[in-house]
Amino acid sequence: MTVVTLPQAPARLGRFVLRMFPPHIYVTYGLLWALALESSAVALTGAAWRPSAATWLRAVSVVLALLFLRMLDEQKDLAYDRVHHPDRPLVTGAITMAELRGAMAAITVVGTALNAALSPTAALLLLAALGYGLLLAALERLSPAVRDRQLLELAVTYPVQVLLGIYVYGSLVAAGTVIAxxxxxxxxxxxxxxxxxxxxxxxxxxxxxxxxxxxxxxxxxxxxxxxxxxxxxxxxxxxxxxxxxxxxxxxxxxxxxxxxxxxxxxxxxxxxxxxxxxxxxxxxxxxxxxxxxxxxxxx
Structure with missing residues (x-):
């Protein structure tokens, strides 16, 4: 059993993020996705698009949600990783379940608070995406078919990405920037x-x-x-x-x-x-x- 003191946790989480959530891949993807979706939605109304503070808030929220989901994946794949990826951080003890869950709770609080500044709708849409991710983790524990069959797993898990897209678009609608x-x-x-x-x-x-x-x-x-x-x-x-x-x-x-x-x-x-x-x-x-x-x- 790995015993971790509170001062050690941020450094351990940082190493986990750099290895399992490389910023040059995940952050770049999250930012481009959010910017492309928002800018295209605005451009289709005929209006000029320029990034605003709300734009960057949405983009940061998408990146944080992707990190939340990556941390969740690390936990639900633990049994598989023990066999096929014994060098993964959770398997080796480089990070613990408690640390990942604490970080996920912090992401939820920060993401909700940031989006509450935009609108209650934005906060609820973000929470819906994170909540669906948690539901999936429970479903995979209960259903070997979802866990083991690739195409079925994709059909069940992909909607969390759709929910993040709906979060970006829905927050624009709630702000009156676009009409659904x-x-x-x-x-x-x-x-x-x-x-x-x-x-x-x-x-x-x-x-x-x-x-x-x-x-x-x-x-x-x-x-x-x-x-x-x-x-x-x-x-x-x-x-x-x-x-x-x-x-x-x-x-x-x-x-x-x-x-x-x-x-x-x-x-x-x-x-x-x-x-x-x-x-x-x-x-x-x-x-x-x-x-x-x-x-x-x-x-």
Missing amino acids: DWRGTALLALCACVFLHFEFARKTAWEARPGARLYSADLGARRSAVVTAGFAAGAVGCQVLLFAPAGPLGLSPCLAAALPAWGTWRFLAVRRGGWPMPTAMGFVVATYLALVARAALRP
Whole structure:
């Protein structure tokens, strides 16, 4: 049993975050996602978008929520990690359950307080996303099928990402910045397709190493590749639906589709190894950056 004094906890949590929640990946993703969603929602109203204090509050809240969920994942995957990832912090004692739960409680309090300054709706929407994450942890403990079947687990766990998107969009609606309509649903679908392209890419391979949890193990490599490419195509389709009326410049973010197109061709041509992840990560970054730039450069 690991005994930790209170003064040690911040340093141990810091090391956990740097290892299991690398800021250059997770913080970059959270910021780009929140900025792309907000800026696109505002741009679709015809108004100019400029980041405000509320913008950064939403972005920070998304990053904190992602950290909360990452800490939760570390706890619910403990039994699996003891077998397949014995070097993980929770397995080795580099962090404890109590420390992670204390940090999650602090994130909940801070996130709720920050969003209460925006609106009660924003605070409740953020709490709904965090609460769904906790519900999932309980469900996975009770249901071996959800825990062990990759596609079922994705179907059950992915809505927490949707709830975070709804938090960003819903807080804009509550602030009177945008009016809720079908375009909000299309924007959320766009973000879902971008994320799911990356999610399937990282779990699609021709071979599976022992203990690997891959979608391609259930679907087969070719069908998993088709699904992966299909999500990228879905993201492009959502952009055409939303931004085609603005003319060719409005569709400039679609140029990022060259990355998943090349990744799909390479994966199917080489027929060994995994999906070329730089193309999947590049698609996320390029799409979101292009959406933010499109909104920011709007006259």
